[in-house]
Amino acid sequence: MLGLMQDRPLSLPHVFHRAERMFGHKRLITASPAGERETTVAEWAVRVRRLATVLDDLGVSADGRVGTFCWNTDRHLELYLAAPCTGRVLHTLNIRLFPEQLVYVANHAEDEVVFVDRSLLPVLWPVVDQLETVRTIVVIDDGADAEIPSDPRVRDYEELLAAAEPFAGRFSVEDENAAAAMCYTSGTTGNPKGVVYSHRSAVLHSMVTLTADAFGLAERDVVLPVVPMFHANAWGIPYGALLAGCDLVFPGPNMSPAAIASQLERHRVTVTGGVPTIWMGMRPLLADHDLSALRAIICGGSAVPRALSEAYREAIGLPMLHAWGMTETSPIATVSTPRSHHAGWTEDQRADARARQGQAVPFVELRIADPDTGEEMPWDDEASGELQAAGPWIAAEYYRGEGGGAQFTADGWLKTGDVAAVDRWGFVRLVDRTKDLVKSGGEWISSVDLENEIMAHPAVAEAAVIAIPHEKWTERPLACVVVKPGESLTADELLEFLAPRVAKWWLPDAVEFIDEVPKTSVGKFSKKTLREKFDGYSLPS
Structure with a gap:
């Protein structure tokens, strides 16, 4: 029928x-x-x-x-x-x-x-x-x-x-x-x-x-x-x-941040969206503009630093609305809007929830799988695996078959290249891009999590973490840090700040202070450029 x-x-x-x-x-x-x-x-x-x-x-x-x-x-x-x-x-x-x-x-x-x-x-x-x-x-x-x-x-x-x-x-x-x-x-x-x-x-x-x-x-x-x-x-x-x-x-x-802030204020914009680097640049200007009309600042393209979202919440009463996707997902796949189960949480717990990539939007299906065996992993917020996606606006293949089927599973799911954990409510927490993880002594270090902790330092404007080859541990993290104008920071001060916030073996082996984190053509941190810049870098023994 x-x-x-x-x-x-x-x-x-x-x-x-x-x-x-x-x-x-x-x-x-x-x-x-x-x-x-x-x-x-x-x-x-x-x-x-x-x-x-x-x-x-x-x-x-x-x-x-x-x-x-x-x-x-x-x-x-x-x-x-x-x-x-x-x-x-x-x-x-x-x-x-x-x-x-x-x-x-x-x-x-x-x-x-x-x-x-x-x-x-x-x-x-x-x-x-x-x-x-x-x-x-x-x-x-x-x-x-x-x-x-x-x-x-x-x-x-x-x-x-x-x-x-x-x-x-x-x-x-x-x-x-x-x-x-x-x-x-x-x-x-x-x-x-x-x-x-x-x-x-x-x-x-x-x-x-x-x-x-x-x-x-x-x-x-x-x-x-x-x-x-x-x-x-x-x-x-x-x-x-x-x-x-x-x-x-x-x-x-x-x-420019000034031009965007001016438009947001002048036209009483209620919804806006951009990558984290845009909102990082506008953060120093928040006190100079009336942005009270805003109800949603959509942020995606790369992981939203918790410190950035909280800085907006403290300045204008509105944290970032974290979204995740990619060109292959049209791109919206998840959005981290508040849910009823967050209601009884502390403000700190809710801030952690907002920093997650969020729950799949309707019609998008997600799973995490062991990248080697393809075995599906549980949603317990502990197991992590490659994030895979399926749905009516998820790519089934590339134009002209470019790349073969390497980015698609045998049953038609998109391999996103992101490593993630998922909690029991289906909220995604990206651990890293598979190519950006730091493998130290057989254990993985999330460059995303480490960057978030570094950018929580009040003197840090931007930070990117890359893996550097290491004779004993295979790879170790190098922190590339941009200090805010008018602020000062030493490597020792940063490591002291990080010590109570991350596992000891996650602490970067070195800190390099740079003028700016290089960006890709769509405004994301270009770790590829950083890896080229620090190719042959010698870590302290």
């Missing part, structure tokens, strides 16, 4: 038409070099319809890849809907990739056109001749003074839109499993690998961002996505915000 429900595809045109019809009055605000721009969803929707015609006029094929090389802006949001709603595939190019990686992913995806913010043109243009399938470069003039090359391949975004008639009908994508967007992984060894999101996965993922125990996006929210729109579709926030009917505020190219 079959159910008697209508069979309607889960596709992004529904998100567009819902926003256009119901939330046309809502605001879209974008900061740019030319100043702040405000428009409405209704005005934006007309531009999306014009852009749909432009993609036809440019000859982009039926499922052609539409590259974007843009900041977080309302113009980028136009591309977010126009490309997939016309059956094309949105390909957000990471603006911080090395040139050879940028060329690789654009060629591997076979991008046909690239839309680029004028302020980013000097980054893209030097490699344009190496982009084998790109026929057209469309420049979005954001008010920057970068020179626009005189080249027949270059077109002006506003001129194209002005000359195009708005698409008049309803957008339609009949196959919900058709590709909607793609992102390439970052920070991996070898070439980046393509993750292709379907319309179905994008819609389902957007719906979960509206649930109370995820982000709880609602019509009354004002949302500022700091996480880049080229990074796993900005964690699904743009689509979720349109689905809910939120006001959206975009930071544009000025990603």
Whole structure:
């Protein structure tokens, strides 16, 4: 017996038409070099319809890849809907990739056109001749003074839109499993690998961002996505915000802590999200801004230091909302919202709970397994294993089969590369990345836990721990520490601070004070760079 429900595809045109019809009055605000721009969803929707015609006029094929090389802006949001709603595939190019990686992913995806913010043109243009399938470069003039090359391949975004008639009908994508967007992984060894999101996965993922125990996006929210729109579709926030009917505020190219803090205050933002390094930079400015409208500061991309979350709680009464995921998980897989079983806990215990990656959101399944045997491990918060994920917005394979099946189990689960323990309520606690664990004398040291304890020191701004080869113990931890401006700290003082907080054999064998922890293209700590920097480092005997 079959159910008697209508069979309607889960596709992004529904998100567009819902926003256009119901939330046309809502605001879209974008900061740019030319100043702040405000428009409405209704005005934006007309531009999306014009852009749909432009993609036809440019000859982009039926499922052609539409590259974007843009900041977080309302113009980028136009591309977010126009490309997939016309059956094309949105390909957000990471603006911080090395040139050879940028060329690789654009060629591997076979991008046909690239839309680029004028302020980013000097980054893209030097490699344009190496982009084998790109026929057209469309420049979005954001008010920057970068020179626009005189080249027949270059077109002006506003001129194209002005000359195009708005698409008049309803957008339609009949196959919900058709590709909607793609992102390439970052920070991996070898070439980046393509993750292709379907319309179905994008819609389902957007719906979960509206649930109370995820982000709880609602019509009354004002949302500022700091996480880049080229990074796993900005964690699904743009689509979720349109689905809910939120006001959206975009930071544009000025990603400085001062600029973001100012926007949060000026527009009474209620929900924002970004990686820990963003919030570390803004922490000294908290006393200078009224951020009382905020109800959620989503933090992910790497483990959130407990000390950072608590610093925000103490300063503005709002700790971080910890989330975990990866490009391959669309990316939201867990969120650490408070649960009823936390109610009787002490403040210190609740702070520990907030520092965990949280519980799987609906429709995502997680398990931990022995990486060698594949045996599933118990959820007792003591056993740890590789975290594996399955669900309707979890990748089943990489584009073109890159990487073979090495990152997927025989029964189809994604091997995340994270080592985790899970408590009896299903709250995940990441121990480390498998490649970042320090194996000392046959025992594992969690670089994440050690970093959290180091960053709890009031004089420490940032810290990263890496493994250094050791003749006796195989590996030992080296702490790379950034001291806050105006503060002073010695290695002995730091070790004395750590002594009562971690096991004696976890104490770093050496401390190196550095100016800044290097970052990846999406703002995470780049331990790969640190390992290269300290290659051949000699630990004290």
